[in-house]
Each structure stands twice: as C-alpha cells, then as structure tokens.
Amino acid sequence: MIKGLVRNIVKDLRIEFRSKVVISLILSFSVIVTISIGFASGGIIGSPMVHAILLWVIIFFSGMNTSHLFYREIEEHTALFNLMYYSPEGIFVSKLIVNCIIMVAVAAIAGLLYLFVMDVSVYNVSGFAIMVLAGSSALAVCTTIIAAITALVQARGGLFTILSFPITLPIITVVIKSTTQCFSKEIYSSWSAILFLLAFSTLLGVVSYILFPYIWREF
Amino acid sequence: MFTIKAHNISKRYSYRLFSNISCSVSTGESVAIVGPNGSGKSTLLKILGNIVSPDSGRVEYFDKMESIPAHTVIHYAGIVAPYIQCYNHLTLTENIIFAFGSVTDDAIELLHRLDMYQHKDKVLHTYSTGMQQRCKIAMALLKKPKVLLLDEPGSNLDDSGRKILFELIKEIQPFTAIIMATNDSREAKLCHRSIVLDKGIGA
DSSP, X not given: OHHHHHHHHHHHHHXXXXXXXXXXXXXXXXXXXXXXXXXXXXXXXXXXXXXXXXXXXXXXXXXXXXXXHHHHHHHTTOHHHHHHHSOHHHHHHHHHHHHHHHHHHXXXXXXXXXXXXXXXXXXXXXXXXXXXXXXXHHHHHXXXXXXXXXXXXXXXXXXXXXHHHHHHHXXXXXXXXXXXXXXXXXXXXXXXXXXXXXXXXXXXXXXXXXXXXXXXXXX | OEEEEEEEEEEESSSEEEEEEEEEXXXXXXXXXXXXXXXXXXXXXXXXXXXXXXXXXXXXXXXTTEXXXXXXXXXXXXXXOTTXXXXXXXXXXXXXXXXXXXXXXXXXXXXXXXXXGGGTTSBGGXXXXXXXXXXXXXXXXXXXXXXXXXXXXXXXXXXXXXXXHHHHHHHHGGGSEEEEXXXXXXXXXTSXXXXXXXXXXXX
C-alpha cells in the first residue's frame, strides 16, 4: 500500500503541476476575492471577528476547488486504470495527502494575501500559523470524502459545496473563533481548538477510509 | 489456474439487455462476446470483470481453485476498453513507472513490438487515438494479468497495429483467461468460443 500511496501522490502532484488546473483556479479565486473585499470595504473593517470570518470564507471556497482531483479521475476515465494497480484505500489516502498539501498551500497564500491587502495585525503569529495549518488540513479531510462521493454524480460542483458546508461548519466555527483571538490582543491558548480539529479530522478520516472502497466499488 | 464462472446473469436498463447467461472461462481459454450494437457486449464484459453488478445471477471467481472476493478481481485483470484511459498528462514511461515502479526489459521489448518505444517520453495527450490504444494494450499486458478483458481491442488500430495485437493475444492465450467483446469477426476468430448476444438472449 505504501508504494501505491507514494506513486499516487507523485502522479497527482506531477499532473497538477503540468495541467495547473487546481492551482490556477485557487489562486485566481483567492486573489480576486481578497482584492474585491479590500476595495469593497475601503479598509474600514475594524472588528477582528469580521476579518476572521472573511478570511475563512475565502479559504473555504478556495478549497472547494481541490475536489478536482477526484473529478479528474472520473472525467478522464482513469479511476479504473488506477484501481487496476492499487487498492482503493491507497488511492484515498494519497488523494487525502495531496488535498492536504494543496489546501495548506491555499490557506497560506490566501492568509498572507488577506493580511497584506486588508492590513490586518496579527498579535499571536504562531497561534495563527498553527490555526491556518490545522484548520486547512481539517477542511481537506472533510472535503476529500465529499469529493469522492460527488465525483460519481452529474451536478457535482454545486452538490459538493452544499454537502461540504454542514460537515465543515464545526471546523469553520472553531477556526474563526481562534483566528479572531489571534487578531485581537487577548491572550489565549489554542490547544483546545487544535485538539478539537485533530479529533474531528481523525474521526472523519477513519470513517472515510472505511467507506471509500464501498463508494468506488461500482461506477 | 484462474476461473470466472457466471450463473444465469441478467441485466436490464430501461429495456431488457440480456437474461440467463451462464458461462465459464479459465486460464488458457478465450471467449468472444459478439452481437450487434446495443446487444450488451460491453455490459456483459463489465459484469464478468465485476465492474458492473448484474441485476440477477452471480459471478464467481477462483484463483488456484480457491474462491476469491469479487472486488479483488480487478487486481488480477488487465483491461483494454474505451472507458479506461491511461493518464493523459503523463508520458508513457511515467505511466509505466506509476503502475509497475520501473521500466523493465520486458516493458522495453513490448514497447518496441508495439512500435511505441520512440514515443515513450511524449505526454499521452499528444498521441493519436491509435497510439493511445497501443498504450492501453501495453499497460494491460505488462501487468501479466490472470484475466484479460478486451472491449473492442482493435478499435482505432491500423492494420499493423491489429496484426501485432493478434500476435500478442495468441502468445498470452496459454497463460491467461481472455474475454473479448467485439464486432470484428477476425478478432472473434482468435477465441476458442463465442457468446452471441442477440435480442436479449445469449446463445
């Protein structure tokens, strides 16, 4: 399984760097939205909570484009080709890891861009960095299995966002609360939020790992 | 010895495709599924390869006389079909490394035979459909499958491609169970037996 995992990760990253579909979608979305919000607000947003909400809304919708990894396997008829050589579990874990890598990169770029464009002060830099890392990874875990499920249906784009939202809501609530505290002068510990994100993603990841072979058993 | 045994398989979509088909294919045997367009050749092939479930009936798989779970059959199979594609953004070499870990001497020999060696470092989406079909054939055969599922394997191939395909099928026949869905009588003649699908009945 390890060989399949590594080869699938290398393959997905190589295809992504060649086709640049996900990267260009994500970058263009996050840049356009952040700059639009900057112009629309005119720099008058002062509340840390509003900044935190806007930042995570941008990250959430940018991350919705990572679902393309599964859609590409179905659209380009390569899913069965992949299954001929590797187990569904290995394929799922590889997609999960690639999604996490892309999502963390998206969150880092979108976060830095937002801080720069909106001129937001971060009082707890390490807490903010950890929250972006943990939050985006948790979002990736949630959206991976939803992408796998919706990849098999026709109206997948809209359905993916609709199905993802309720599952990612607990994550978004927690990360917004913690990010708000990072943007304000309050002293706080992010451990409880990190533990929640870790527990939530582990639970969902394990359930998804068990369910995935059944989802992809028949096309 | 690998064996596929189908018992009274039926499948319908909005209309009855076929019903009560039973057959058995073992290593060293080859079966052609023939019939007019829309008769269910590809569907029957998918059912035998456990890609699609039948509405009724069952398919059993045996490796060395022991029953194996249906969902593992794909790991024993090499498939050449229009609904399976290699990765188009990778080169043929990268596809082989993805599937097998390295490009072995056997792989180089097969690529030479399929006249693909000189194209091995080109990205697949730059290939013609005939060359892509040759890639699929190469990838399926390099796996050294216990069962080979071929759905219109000669489609998009030129005369030399078909000739090479026929030679390769003959060579692999003694070691593999082969099931081929085809409209081409020359391809069907390569097989030991035929299942003729017509008007929803297998004969």
